[in-house]
Amino acid sequence: MSSFERRMKKFVSFLVLVVAMLPATSSRAGERYAATGLVLQVDTTRQTVVVSCESIPNVMTQW
Amino acid sequence: MSFPVHDAKSLQDLKPGMTIDFAIATEKEASYAEEIHVRAFQSLENDPSEANRLSILENMLSDKGRTKDALTVGQAVPDFRLVDQNQQQVALSDFAGKVVVVTFVYVRCPLPNYCFRVSSNFARLQKRFKNEIGRDLVLLTIIIDPVHDQPQSVKDYARIWSADPKGWHFLTGSPAEIQQICARFDMKYYPNEALLVHSFHTVVIDRRARLAGNIEGNDFTAKQLGDLVETVMADSR
Numbered sequence: 001m002s003s004f005e006r007r008m009k010k011f012v013s014f015l016v017l018v019v020a021m022l023p024a025t026s027s028r029a030g031e032r033y034a035a036t037g038l039v040l041q042v043d044t045t046r047q048t049v050v051v052s053c054e055s056i057p058n059v060m061t062q063w
Numbered sequence: 064m065s066f067p068v069h070d071a072k073s074l075q076d077l078k079p080g081m082t083i084d085f086a087i088a089t090e091k092e093a094s095y096a097e098e099i100h101v102r103a104f105q106s107l108e109n110d111p112s113e114a115n116r117l118s119i120l121e122n123m124l125s126d127k128g129r130t131k132d133a134l135t136v137g138q139a140v141p142d143f144r145l146v147d148q149n150q151q152q153v154a155l156s157d158f159a160g161k162v163v164v165v166t167f168v169y170v171r172c173p174l175p176n177y178c179f180r181v182s183s184n185f186a187r188l189q190k191r192f193k194n195e196i197g198r199d200l201v202l203l204t205i206i207i208d209p210v211h212d213q214p215q216s217v218k219d220y221a222r223i224w225s226a227d228p229k230g231w232h233f234l235t236g237s238p239a240e241i242q243q244i245c246a247r248f249d250m251k252y253y254p255n256e257a258l259l260v261h262s263f264h265t266v267v268i269d270r271r272a273r274l275a276g277n278i279e280g281n282d283f284t285a286k287q288l289g290d291l292v293e294t295v296m297a298d299s300r
Contacts (some may be wrong), residue, residue, distance in 0.1 A: 014289050029089055029090055029091045030089065030090070031088075031089045032086050032087065032088050032089070032097075033086065033087040033089075034084070034085075034086060034087075035084070035085055035086070035087050036082065036083070036084050036085075036102070036288040037064075037082070037083060037085075037287070038080070038081070038082055038083075038283050038288075038290070038291060039077050039078065039079050039080065039081045039082075039083055040079055040279070040290055040291050040294040041065075041076045041079060041285070041294055041298070042074050042078065043074075044071050044074050044075070046067075046075065047067055047068050047069075047070075047071045048065050048066060048068070049065070049066055049068060049074055049077060049096055049099070050064065050065045050066075050294065051064055051066065051083065051085075051096070052064075052287040052290035052291065053064060054217065054284070
């Protein structure tokens with residue numbers, strides 16, 4: 001295998017890896033889910049709310 | 064589960080123990096809670112006559128339907144002293160340094176989704192926190208009909224739920240004492256023929272005897288109540 005072929009092979013492997021990672025990082029971005037839960041904690045300084053939720057299909061299991 | 068919000072104003076009126084409907088908006092870095100709405104407890108709507116009577120009672124008690132002396136989250140809970148299922152005097156101050164969960168039932172309540180469910184929630188708390196019960200966590204079930212629920216029936220009721228006497232007390236007292244304690248937690252009830260019409264409140268008190276949360280209604284799960292108890296136990300160590 002020539003030097004050019006080896007570089008091409010590395011480049012293609014890298015490209016495949018990048019393409020494979022894209023859906024994992026952004027597939028759910030922009031989606032919205034309705035939820036209901038019991039408020040456990042409110043932190044106005046950090047702007048967070050902790051909620052005990054019932055399971056949300058196709059969402060909770062992925063988190 | 065912790066959610067950030069874009070606007071701190073959306074958290075202003077939220078308190079632990081409230082049930083909320085909201086939208087989870089997924090973004091690249093995080094998932095945000097948006098469109099947060101507090102869900103009002105409405106289960107009495109299934110029986111409009113009962114709901115109407117309770118509404119009249121609420122209006123008699125205050126202008127806005129909230130008992131005048133009701134505590135808000137963060138306020139100190141005044142001490143009270145009642146008698147438990149073993150005829151022992153029990154005071155809230157006996158449990159200083161522990162997390163205390165309080166709810167309200169009457170023994171002959173026939174409805175499975177009412178007092179039975181409330182007691183079932185406590186039985187599940189007792190199981191989930193079996194290592195903490197009595198040592199770090201105390202459950203108090205206040206009997207709201209002390210005239211009819213005599214000591215032996217209260218003791219039998221505690222036995223049904225396999226209540227650990229070190230950590231789960233079923234408390235009775237005079238009607239006036241019970242009424243006064245209930246008012247602090249916005250708990251309302253009145254006799255209706257042979258039964259009681261009542262609201263639902265499950266209260267969590269932190270280690271410093273401050274109100275940490277007051278869950279209204281019976282729509283929450285035992286797991287959610289347990290999650291709130293766990294949060295308060297961790298918070299106030």
